Amino acid sequence: MDGGVAPGPAHAPEVDSAVSIKTQKAAMPLYASRIKVHPKNVSGLYRNIKWGMLVACLAVYYIAPWLRWDRGLFAPDQAILIDLPGRRAYFFFLEIWPQEVYFLTGILVLAAFGLFLATALFGRIWCGYACPQTVWTDLFMLVERWIEGDRNARIRLDAAPASFGKFAKRTAKHASWIVLSLATGGACILFFGDAPTLLTELFTGRASASEYFFVGLFATTTYVLAGFAREQVCTYMCPWPRFQSAMLDDRSYVVTYESWRGEPRGRLAKKADGSDPFVGRGDCVDCNACVATCPTGIDIRDGQQLECIGCGLCIDACNAVMDKVGRPRSLIRFDTLDNQRARAEGRAPVHRLIRARTVLYTLLLAVVGSIMLVGVVFRSTVELTVQRDRNPLYVRLVDGSVRNAYTVHVLNKTHNMRDYTLALEGLPTARLSMVGGEGAGDRLVLSAKPDQVASYRVFVTLPDGAATKHESTQIEFKLRAADGRDRTERETVFIAPPN
Amino acid sequence: MPTKIEKDAVTGTDTTGHEWDGIKELNTPLPKWWLYTFYATILWALGYFVLYPAWPGLSGHTTGVLGWTMRGEISESLAQAAAAQAPFVNRIDAASLEDIAKSTDLRNFAIAGGRSVFAVNCAPCHGAGAAGSKGFPNLVDDNWIWGGTLDDIHTTIQNGIRNSNPDSRISQMPRFGADKILDAKQIDDVAEYVLSLSRRSRNAAAAERGAVVYSENCEACHLQGGVGNAEMGAPSLAANIWLYGGDKATLVETITNSRAGAMPAWTDRIDAARIKMLTVYVHSLGGGK
Numbered sequence: 001m002d003g004g005v006a007p008g009p010a011h012a013p014e015v016d017s018a019v020s021i022k023t024q025k026a027a028m029p030l031y032a033s034r035i036k037v038h039p040k041n042v043s044g045l046y047r048n049i050k051w052g053m054l055v056a057c058l059a060v061y062y063i064a065p066w067l068r069w070d071r072g073l074f075a076p077d078q079a080i081l082i083d084l085p086g087r088r089a090y091f092f093f094l095e096i097w098p099q100e101v102y103f104l105t106g107i108l109v110l111a112a113f114g115l116f117l118a119t120a121l122f123g124r125i126w127c128g129y130a131c132p133q134t135v136w137t138d139l140f141m142l143v144e145r146w147i148e149g150d151r152n153a154r155i156r157l158d159a160a161p162a163s164f165g166k167f168a169k170r171t172a173k174h175a176s177w178i179v180l181s182l183a184t185g186g187a188c189i190l191f192f193g194d195a196p197t198l199l200t201e202l203f204t205g206r207a208s209a210s211e212y213f214f215v216g217l218f219a220t221t222t223y224v225l226a227g228f229a230r231e232q233v234c235t236y237m238c239p240w241p242r243f244q245s246a247m248l249d250d251r252s253y254v255v256t257y258e259s260w261r262g263e264p265r266g267r268l269a270k271k272a273d274g275s276d277p278f279v280g281r282g283d284c285v286d287c288n289a290c291v292a293t294c295p296t297g298i299d300i301r302d303g304q305q306l307e308c309i310g311c312g313l314c315i316d317a318c319n320a321v322m323d324k325v326g327r328p329r330s331l332i333r334f335d336t337l338d339n340q341r342a343r344a345e346g347r348a349p350v351h352r353l354i355r356a357r358t359v360l361y362t363l364l365l366a367v368v369g370s371i372m373l374v375g376v377v378f379r380s381t382v383e384l385t386v387q388r389d390r391n392p393l394y395v396r397l398v399d400g401s402v403r404n405a406y407t408v409h410v411l412n413k414t415h416n417m418r419d420y421t422l423a424l425e426g427l428p429t430a431r432l433s434m435v436g437g438e439g440a441g442d443r444l445v446l447s448a449k450p451d452q453v454a455s456y457r458v459f460v461t462l463p464d465g466a467a468t469k470h471e472s473t474q475i476e477f478k479l480r481a482a483d484g485r486d487r488t489e490r491e492t493v494f495i496a497p498p499n
Numbered sequence: 500m501p502t503k504i505e506k507d508a509v510t511g512t513d514t515t516g517h518e519w520d521g522i523k524e525l526n527t528p529l530p531k532w533w534l535y536t537f538y539a540t541i542l543w544a545l546g547y548f549v550l551y552p553a554w555p556g557l558s559g560h561t562t563g564v565l566g567w568t569m570r571g572e573i574s575e576s577l578a579q580a581a582a583a584q585a586p587f588v589n590r591i592d593a594a595s596l597e598d599i600a601k602s603t604d605l606r607n608f609a610i611a612g613g614r615s616v617f618a619v620n621c622a623p624c625h626g627a628g629a630a631g632s633k634g635f636p637n638l639v640d641d642n643w644i645w646g647g648t649l650d651d652i653h654t655t656i657q658n659g660i661r662n663s664n665p666d667s668r669i670s671q672m673p674r675f676g677a678d679k680i681l682d683a684k685q686i687d688d689v690a691e692y693v694l695s696l697s698r699r700s701r702n703a704a705a706a707e708r709g710a711v712v713y714s715e716n717c718e719a720c721h722l723q724g725g726v727g728n729a730e731m732g733a734p735s736l737a738a739n740i741w742l743y744g745g746d747k748a749t750l751v752e753t754i755t756n757s758r759a760g761a762m763p764a765w766t767d768r769i770d771a772a773r774i775k776m777l778t779v780y781v782h783s784l785g786g787g788k
Contacts, residue, residue: 391628395640395785398738405639405785435783436606455607459785 015267016040016151018292020299022307036158037231037297039141040151040289044316053129054138065190071095072415074450082192088451094376097413099383106372113368117361119247121353122334123254127240128311133233136184136226137295140177147173151292177227178219185218231296235307242306250337251352255310257290257301257332260344265301268325283327290314290332300332382420382486383411384479393495400464402496408456410479412448419447419482422458426475427494429466434458446479460494468496584612592772596649599779606779613780616773620765629784633743634760641786642740646729648788653778659764660732667764670732675716676755685712690750696725697739 021035067079069092076083081090089096089104096103115126127134148154148169160166189211190198201207202215225233234241248254262284271277284301291299293314296307300314318332339349389405396402412418422444424432432444435457448454460475462468473494480487504516507525515526528534547553551563587608591599599605618627624635631637636644645655645668658666675681681689692709694700713725722728725736734742743749743758765774781787 389628391626392630392637392639395630395637396740397641397786398735398740400739403640403785435610435785436600436603457783457785 015286016288016292018288020291020302021297022299022302034232035297037295038151038154038158038292039295039297039313040292040317041145042289042293042313042316042320044319046312047316050129050138050311050313054135057130057132057135058139062187065187065195069093074415076194078194080191081194084192095413097411100379103372103375106368106375109368110365110372113361113365116247117358117365119244120249120252120357120361122310123248123252124241124244124308124310127234127309131309133225133238134295134309134311136180136222137230139180140226141295143176143180144173147176174227177223181219181223181226182215184222185215185220188218189214231307231309234296234309247357249355249357251355253334253336254304255300255308255312255315255332256335256337256340257303258330258335258340258343259301260340262301262331278327283322283325283331285321285325287321289317289321293317304337380486380488381413382418382479382481382488383413384477384488384490385409385411386477386490386492388492388495394497396497397461401461402464403459403461404494404496406458406460406477406492408446408458408477410446410448410454410456412450412452412454415450417447417450419445420479421482422446423478423480424460424475425478427460427462427468427473429463430475430494431461431463432458433461445482462494462496468494471495471498588612588772591775596653596775596778599775600649600782606783609776609779610783612773613776613778613783616769616777617780620769621777624762629781631742634758636742637740638781639784639786640740641788642735642738643729643786643788644727644734644742645732646788647782647786649778649782651729652781652787653774655762656774656777656781657764657766660762661759662761662764664764664766668732670720671759672720672733672757674755674757676751677757681712681716681754685709686751686754689713689717690747690754693725693736693750694745694747696737697745699739699745 021037064080065078068077069079069090070077071090075088075095076090078090079092081088083089087098094103118125144154148157157166157169186199186202192214193211198207198211202211229237259282261282263282265282265284265286267287268277268285288299290301291297291314293316294300295311295313296309298305298307300308312334315330315332315334319329322329322331335343335349336351339351342349385408387407387409389407394402394404408422410420422432423442424430431441434444434446444456444458446454446456458477473496474491475494476489476491478487478489504526505514505523506512507514507523510525513526515524517524529537548561549563550565551567552560553563554561587605591605591609594602594605599609617625617629621629625631625638626635629638641647643651645651645660655668658664658668660668661671673680676683676686688705688709689712690709691700691702691705692707692713695703695706695709700706713721714723717725720728720731720733721736722733727733727735727737739745741749742760743753765777769777
């Protein structure tokens with residue numbers, strides 16, 4: 001501070017009486033009601049990042065169903081679409097049939113490893129910034145703050161007796177929440193049908209009952225989870241906080257309180273002699289700004305906790321106070337536990353992002369990603385399944401020949417009408433024929449409509465005297481697209497009575 | 500009987516007032532949300548009593564204001580299914596058997612529908628896979644007693660075989676042995692001849708004698724060389740496919756006492772469109788001509 005002027009803050013910070021919910025809970029019996037958290041608004045770097053992520057996530061959610069992707073005449077042009085009645089899922093260039101659900105599994109595995117890697121590096125940034133529960137809770141809190149005011153105003157309003165003003169504010173808040181919830185539920189089902197058509201239907205009352213049901217369901221869950229359950233979802237419902245510590249180590253960046261510098265904490269009081277009030281004590285002025293701003297209502301100074309979602313809002317709150325009292329920022333900061341020990345001992349912090357754990361997660365990501373890529377690139381647009389008739393196993397015909405029947409399904413995954421030729425390998429003298437189709441002899445012509453499965457009953461006839469070595473002979477059906485680009489085969493058996 | 504509610508010193512919780520041998524029970528009530536959910540389910544159940552059939556009486560039960568029954572629900576969904584199939588069924592009704600077999604859509608619908616009609620009505624005798632069994636013809640092979648064209652199969656299904664329907668297919672093989680038309684020696688010879696038609700005779704002399712008996716007694720229906728005559732329902736004897744068995748003892752039994760398998764007429768039991776579907780299905784099994 002300037003010479004002559006007593007060192008110390010320009011003005012004392014506002015002291016909040018917030019007490020962490022854990023402290024409050026310790027005094028309560030089992031099955032106590034939830035202790036309501038009234039997070040205080042804050043501004044700063046992490047708050048801005050959180051706002052940015054909120055806008056980005058909501059933008060993806062609301063814009064994605066409206067993206068178009070041309071797939072020709074016989075398929076929908078919505079870029080991201082899960083067509084449940086049609087049993088298809090579309091994701092830009094990728095189109096998934098039900099039996100290819102392993103692509104979805106792959107995406108989920110990638111997402112899981114991505115989450116592990118992010119957590120190992122930077123702690124629970126998913127929880128703090130990108131999880132739908134965080135995004136929608138933040139949005140609902142924003143509306144709450146606009147209508148009912150900030151933390152103290154809301155606490156006062158909660159305690160105030162019933163009045164017209166209170167009723168009006170509550171009505172406005174819940175009405176806005178319900179509108180937001182309906183918008184959330186409404187957008188959710190747009191991923192399951194043609195968005196423009198569905199939206200018109202929803203508003204003109206022509207959508208199906210199940211569509212309204214799902215809008216209602218997702219609206220209700222949004223309203224309950226973002227309006228009321230909030231941090232309880234993270235603490236009690238979500239499994240992730242319970243095992244995320246397995247991904248963390250002492251070199252992961254998490255929200256930490258520099259207790260070595262903050263303690264012993266104490267309220268800021270001017271020394272009678274005007275000397276530096278921070279001599280002989282820690283930097284923490286025990287203003288509770290970090291507790292008041294925490295969306296899960298905890299006190300970060302208690303150390304690493306299950307409830308902490310790693311959003312860093314307490315960092316912003318503390319930095320503002322540190323600026324006011326003239327102490328260095330980052331009393332609460334994103335830092336590793338190792339670095340905190342180093343700083344406490346006066347050593348320089350070491351930043352190590354590349355470690356066995358992160359390398360392993362990256363490798364797993366790369367391996368699964370490569371497998372997925374190979375799967376997508378080499379995805380065949382035709383599939384063949386063959387079911388042998390088992391009742392009867394074989395038929396002997398008038399001319400003494402033996403016939404087996406097969407039900408052949410041709411899956412045409414392209415968006416064009418396609419012809420295929422079916423040939424047989426393994427029984428050189430056998431003849432192919434089919435019901436209602438062209439061609440007979442050594443190859444058949446099967447056609448399949450765009451994006452459809454075509455079923456044919458195919459007969460394989462072995463002439464009299466052309467004995468087979470065993471009762472059961474391995475044969476293979478070979479299917480080839482008429483344009484020659486796609487081929488596939490399927491093994492089965494031919495059964496003839498022993499000679 | 501609650502005696503005295505007191506505050507527990509350790510936990511600060513009230514007791515229920517119950518005490519057994521000095522053991523007192525803490526009053527830790529259920530969570531509110533749990534209790535209210537429980538009450539809500541009770542109310543929900545009351546709603547069921549009013550809306551749905553619930554209470555048994557001496558001569559029936561309460562029907563509920565919705566008038567819902569399980570039977571009603573299934574007949575409703577059956578009616579829905581029938582309505583959904585109606586356009587196709589009407590087209591099948593109007594089309595000829597040949598047209599149904601030629602059109603991919605109609606053929607696929609007929610085969611799928613025919614399969615279900617077959618499973619309900621025909622499978623008990625002909626088997627689920629239509630492979631038949633002793634006395635019940637195999638419908639999968641290409642050996643037909645009464646003909647294997649679409650029209651032949653259609654007529655057989657409609658009118659049946661050897662039943663009281665006036666249009667029923669009728670034919671009767673004489674009981675050559677029981678009615679003393681042939682003696683045992685002749686029957687043995689003709690059986691040997693029949694075996695020779697499928698190259699299974701081991702007694703050329705008997706077969707030669709049998710050929711004469713055959714030409715005098717059997718050829719009128721089974722035709723020369725035993726090729727059979729679908730017009731008369733006379734099976735082929737040369738195909739080595741047998742309804743009752745092709746070994747010599749069974750052949751002798753058949754010639755001696757004759758056979759008279761019967762099949763019901765389905766024209767009054769299944770509607771015309773479904774009989775057509777059934778015809779196309781049977782024809783598609785592989786043996787259709």
